[in-house]
Amino acid sequence: MVGIPLLLKAALPKVRPGGDLPDLRLERHDVLIDPDHVAAYADLCGFPRKDTVPLTYPHLLAFGLHLRIMADAFFPFPAIGTVHLENSFTQHRPIAPTERVQVTAHPDGLRPHAKGRVFDLVTQVHARGELVWEETSTFLRRGHGSEGAPTGPTFPEAPPTGTEWRLRSDLGRRYAAVSGDRNPIHLYPLTAKAFGFPRQIAHGMWSLARCVGALENRLPRAVTVAAAFKRPILLPGTVAFGSRRAPEAGPGAYAFSLSSPSNGAPHLAGAATPA
Numbered sequence: 347m348v349g350i351p352l353l354l355k356a357a358l359p360k361v362r363p364g365g366d367l368p369d370l371r372l373e374r375h376d377v378l379i380d381p382d383h384v385a386a387y388a389d390l391c392g393f394p395r396k397d398t399v400p401l402t403y404p405h406l407l408a409f410g411l412h413l414r415i416m417a418d419a420f421f422p423f424p425a426i427g428t429v430h431l432e433n434s435f436t437q438h439r440p441i442a443p444t445e446r447v448q449v450t451a452h453p454d455g456l457r458p459h460a461k462g463r464v465f466d467l468v469t470q471v472h473a474r475g476e477l478v479w480e481e482t483s484t485f486l487r488r489g490h491g492s493e494g495a496p497t498g499p500t501f502p503e504a505p506p507t508g509t510e511w512r513l514r515s516d517l518g519r520r521y522a523a524v525s526g527d528r529n530p531i532h533l534y535p536l537t538a539k540a541f542g543f544p545r546q547i548a549h550g551m552w553s554l555a556r557c558v559g560a561l562e563n564r565l566p567r568a569v570t571v572a573a574a575f576k577r578p579i580l581l582p583g584t585v586a587f588g589s590r591r592a593p594e595a596g597p598g599a600y601a602f603s604l605s606s607p608s609n610g611a612p613h614l615a616g617a618a619t620p621a
Contacts, residue, residue: 367465368420371452372411379407381443387524391552392559398440401562401571402555404449404479405435406525408469411451412483415467421453423465423487426529426541430550431464432498434572435481436621441473448472458492498574501615502594504601506586511556513548515582521552547578553585553614557602561589564600566620573616579604585613595619 383406384399393400416425441447448471455466464486471479484498514520518532527549530537535545554573558565579585585604592601598620604613 365420365422367422367453367456368418370415370418370421371450372414374407374411374449377407377447377449379441379443379445379447383524384443387555388559390520390524391555393555393562394559397442399443400555401437401558401565401569402435402551404441404447404471405433405469405481405483405551407447407449407471408451408467408481409526411449411469412467415451415453422456423485427488429486429488430483430575431486432484432572432574433481433551433554434570435479436568436570437479438568438621439476439478440567441471441478445473447478458495459486460491460493460495460497462487462489462491499572501572501574501603501617502590502592502599502601504588504590504592504603504615506588506603506605506607507590509560509587510584510607511587512584513579513581515546517548517552517581518546521549525549525551527551543578544580546581548581548583550575550614553579553604554616557587557589557604557614557616558618560587561600561602561618565618566598568621569618570621571616571618573602573614575614576612577606579613592617 387403388395388400415421451467451469453465454468457464464484467483469481470477522528522532531541531543532546532549538546558571584607586607587604589600589602592599595617596619600618603615
């Protein structure tokens with residue numbers, strides 16, 4: 347589990363603010379997955395109990411590495427104030443909760459964006475030498491934007507289908523307890539207001555996991571999922587889930603979304619395609 351000192355270190359100002367990404371690759375060897383932890387995560391994110399880990403679960407195995415990268419003295423941006431814009435991952439085969447895995451992560455792809463600059467944290471998970479899962483998490487550091495720079499991916503529309511999820515005010519604290527992601531914007535109204543939010547917001551990776559959990563039984567064993575995080579989900583709150591087959595995105599593809607049931611404002615858009 348991620349410790350508070352590492353969270354604080356990742357939030358500190360940087361020696362070389364705004365510089366290049368460091369040439370840094372971090373690893374966790376012989377990681378033993380905890381079945382009880384997997385079960386707690388599955389229950390919180392709406393995954394069915396199975397003999398394999400949920401599709402999004404390996405992200406948790408890499409989260410500590412991501413924080414260590416952002417806590418590095420030569421990493422140019424602090425974690426606090428950095429916005430998680432997009433996430434994509436590919437499961438090459440399901441992972442059993444009894445497997446031992448190796449997890450690696452490195453920063454990559456610092457580039458201009460219309461609202462500042464973006465970078466990726468790239469993760470790979472191997473089991474017995476085989477690449478079984480990989481992920482690219484894309485983050486925005488707001489600043490002077492570059493006119494004409496790409497703004498991000500687009501996805502097929504997935505209008506709400508009548509399913510709504512009512513989210514409790516303590517969702518961020520419960521997800522933090524499982525994931526280790528204790529960013530103050532997710533915890534309490536007071537800590538969120540310190541960073542410009544009217545009250546605490548849901549974790550983006552919880553919202554993605556909740557969508558994938560609702561779809562998982564319809565997805566193939568080898569699958570790629572990509573999503574863009576749009577507007578924050580304020581807690582407590584209600585979100586509308588949408589999903590549909592999306593042949594325009596490829597054979598066997600599904601599009602999915604989360605939006606506000608009151609005004610249709612988008613919170614998340616994504617798609618899942620066979621890998």
